Amino acid sequence: MKFSANLGFLWRELDLSDAIRAAKQAGFSDVECHWPYDTPAKEVREALKETGMTMMGLNTHPGDLDDGDFGLCALPDRMDEGRAAIDQAVAYANATGTKCIHVMAGKSKGAEAAKAFVQNLRYACERAAPFGITILIEPLNTYDVPGYFLTSTAEAQRIIDMVDEPNIKIMFDCYHMQLMQGDLSNTLRDLLPKIGHIQIASVPDRAQPDHGELDYSYVLQLIADLGYSAPIGAEYKPGKPTDQTLGWLKKYL
Ligand SMILES: O=C(O)[C@@H](O)C(=O)CO
Numbered sequence: 621m622k623f624s625a626n627l628g629f630l631w632r633e634l635d636l637s638d639a640i641r642a643a644k645q646a647g648f649s650d651v652e653c654h655w656p657y658d659t660p661a662k663e664v665r666e667a668l669k670e671t672g673m674t675m676m677g678l679n680t681h682p683g684d685l686d687d688g689d690f691g692l693c694a695l696p697d698r699m700d701e702g703r704a705a706i707d708q709a710v711a712y713a714n715a716t717g718t719k720c721i722h723v724m725a726g727k728s729k730g731a732e733a734a735k736a737f738v739q740n741l742r743y744a745c746e747r748a749a750p751f752g753i754t755i756l757i758e759p760l761n762t763y764d765v766p767g768y769f770l771t772s773t774a775e776a777q778r779i780i781d782m783v784d785e786p787n788i789k790i791m792f793d794c795y796h797m798q799l800m801q802g803d804l805s806n807t808l809r810d811l812l813p814k815i816g817h818i819q820i821a822s823v824p825d826r827a828q829p830d831h832g833e834l835d836y837s838y839v840l841q842l843i844a845d846l847g848y849s850a851p852i853g854a855e856y857k858p859g860k861p862t863d864q865t866l867g868w869l870k871k872y873l
């Protein structure tokens with residue numbers, strides 16, 4: 621079983637290139653991030669080359685987090701910003717060999733928001749396809765991000781059907797989905813062909829995946845038994861130095 625360190629949460633005290641090196645040192649096979657845009661792509665590319673790791677995913681720019689934004693791509697009155705965020709993400713992903721782009725919807729609801737999201741996602745799929753990049757959409761939980769457009773796998777499937785492009789999949793974050801839906805085993809089994817990336821964290825505290833209401837020794841074995849072999853994203857908030865939270869990983873090394 622392989623794991624990708626989410627550097628949006630892990631080793632946050634380090635700059636992105638050093639965080640990539642720390643992840644390698646700790647035994648992760650790959651990395652992923654949230655918003656890498658302050659670090660020149662060349663630096664990240666070099667750190668990835670040096671460590672032999674792949675950047676599994678990055679997110680489109682969220683907008684102004686301090687002003688409550690959490691994505692721009694399902695906001696009908698901000699289409700230009702959504703497109704610019706997609707262009708930026710595709711350029712960065714292409715420059716760093718990143719495999720997936722999570723296109724962040726933002727806080728909105730209703731038919732117009734869905735229409736805007738579908739249009740932006742089609743645009744993203746078309747822009748990403750020549751580089752072999754997969755577009756992801758991720759349902760989030762309503763405790764952490766009230767008002768976010770996408771909160772269920774049913775809605776994610778509906779959006780993917782409407783987009784109707786070959787390179788769009790679901791980012792299945794077990795933490796969010798346990799909070800919103802539960803029934804992870806059946807959902808993972810049914811959805812697996814449509815899943816492009818899986819993330820994990822303990823529930824409900826979103827720390828390392830070795831405690832809480834989800835038994836990851838069971839869930840991860842199920843994922844492996846279903847034939848999924850891509851790296852699993854460790855997207856958790858360590859709450860102490862990351863190196864002190866890696867006991868769970870050692871079991872798989
Ligand atoms: O689960 C999350 O919060 C992330 O995967 C994400 O992309 C938004 O930061």
Ligand SMILES: [Mg+2]
Pocket residue numbers: 758793819855
């Ligand atoms: Mg996630």
